[in-house]
Amino acid sequence: MKIYEILSVFFCLSGGIFFLAGTLGLIRFPDTYSRLHALTKADNLGLGFIVLGLIFVAGSIPESIKLVLTWLLAMIGSSSACYFIGNHMYHPPKAGENEDGSGI
Amino acid sequence: MDLVFDLIIGLSLAGVSWRIVRAREHFQAIVLFITFGLLLSLAWTRLKSPDIAIAEAAVGAGLAGVLLMDTLGALSSPRERAKVVISLKLLIPCLFLAGLMAYSILYIPEDFQGLGIVVREALPQTHLEYPITAVLLDFRGYDTWLELGVLLVAVLGVLCIRRTDNIKGTMLPAPAEPVGSWIVKLLLPLMVLIGGYLLWLGAFAPGGAFQGGVVLASAGVMLWQSGHPSLGLMPRLWWKILLCSGFLSFLILAFSSLFYTDQLLTHPATKTWILGVEYAATLSIALCLISLVLGSPARNHENKGV
Structure with missing residues (x-):
């Protein structure tokens, strides 16, 4: 096993632990805000570590760039989704306003 | 493992x-x-x-x-x-x-081996490099044609239920929050880019009209969700033309091939035709899917017309 592969396995496993912890938090935490906290940690750090691990075994530079871009996009997506859910909880829409439950 | x-x-x-x-x-x-x-x-x-x-x-x-x-x-x-x-x-x-x-x-x-060998042998005739695209747009062109027809009929069905020919009259008001408009500004160009990239990839790698069209459609849904006015700015005539463009391009292809041979959908200079059909199909798929979301009966009471 080469050093790259060992590093890759290490980082992917670390990412997996973050996802596991995030899922546990999602299930066990009492309210929406702390659940959001757990979920975004899993998205940001878990996916970040997995992407980092995959970069070590990526075949080419463009492939690594695409992986990093995927992570950045997922971060943008998860943090703004977190904002929308949190905002929805903090300022619940009044009756008659646009409340379709479809989220963003 | x-x-x-x-x-x-x-x-x-x-x-x-x-x-x-x-x-x-x-x-x-x-x-x-x-x-x-x-x-x-x-x-x-x-x-x-x-x-x-x-x-x-x-x-x-x-x-x-x-x-x-x-x-x-x-x-x-x-x-x-x-x-x-x-x-x-x-x-x-x-x-x-x-x-x-x-x-x-x-x-x-x-x-x-399935039909893989047959497809691989016939692939050079289509001037395409990717077998899946060749199957979808050339060998099994009828299927794709009818799929586009199904999408179009679905949109027409929604319009029938809504009893309107105006799919755009369902815009949501723009939300007051800054994050929504910020994320639209950030994501919209990326989504258009990725949609085009997937369409372009279809010639030689996984991707193509359906995948690209869906990404464009989700960009449209995002615009609609965020209350961005740009979707409503498109003229209704263009909206209708683009809705039909995928089905129509196959129809034109089928008709014009009758000038060359006795069979439908066989055509010379294949790659140009296929690219044309694929681009039209992408736009059509994107707009059909957007219309399905926009035209959902949930918005009935909000229909004010444009």
Whole structure:
């Protein structure tokens, strides 16, 4: 096993632990805000570590760039989704306003 | 190790579909359905079919989820408990059919190559490099043509239910928050770029009209959700033309091929034709899917016309 592969396995496993912890938090935490906290940690750090691990075994530079871009996009997506859910909880829409439950 | 992974995916698929049927609330069932779509796209990836995996993740998990959530919003009593009745009369034929399917797997020869060899041999005639695109747009052009027709008919059906020919009259008011408009500004160019990239990839790698169209459609849905006015600025005539463009381009192709041969949809200078059809189909798929979301009956009471 080469050093790259060992590093890759290490980082992917670390990412997996973050996802596991995030899922546990999602299930066990009492309210929406702390659940959001757990979920975004899993998205940001878990996916970040997995992407980092995959970069070590990526075949080419463009492939690594695409992986990093995927992570950045997922971060943008998860943090703004977190904002929308949190905002929805903090300022619940009044009756008659646009409340379709479809989220963003 | 691979077997363990495949078994986990297969068992989770069966488990999630059971949970969907038994779900207490519609909302739970929809979320599980989205999960099911994502798991299914993993299964397609394991089967080495990235094209179907992308399409399944985008349509099955993404846009279908949006449509279902929209439908849930339109239902008068969304909290209503779904009744699950398992009838023995139906269960027995279903199990029989499933057994027959499982049994038929035993009859597939081990060295079965499918139609891969035939497609690979005929590929040079199409001037395309990627077999899936060649199958979709050339060898099985009829299927794709009719699929575009189905999409168009679905949009027409929505218009019939809405009793309007104006699909755009459903714009939401722009939200007051800054993050919404910020994320639209950030994501919209990226989504258009990725949609075009997937379309371009289709000539030689996994991707193509359906995948690119769905990404464009989700960009449109995002514009609609955020209350961005740009969708409403498109003239209605263009909206209608683009809705039909995919089906129409196949129709033109079929008609014009009659000048060369006696058969429909056979054409010389294949690559130009295929590219033209594929680009038209992408726009058409994107607009059809946007119209389906925009035209959902949930917005009936908000219809003010443009």
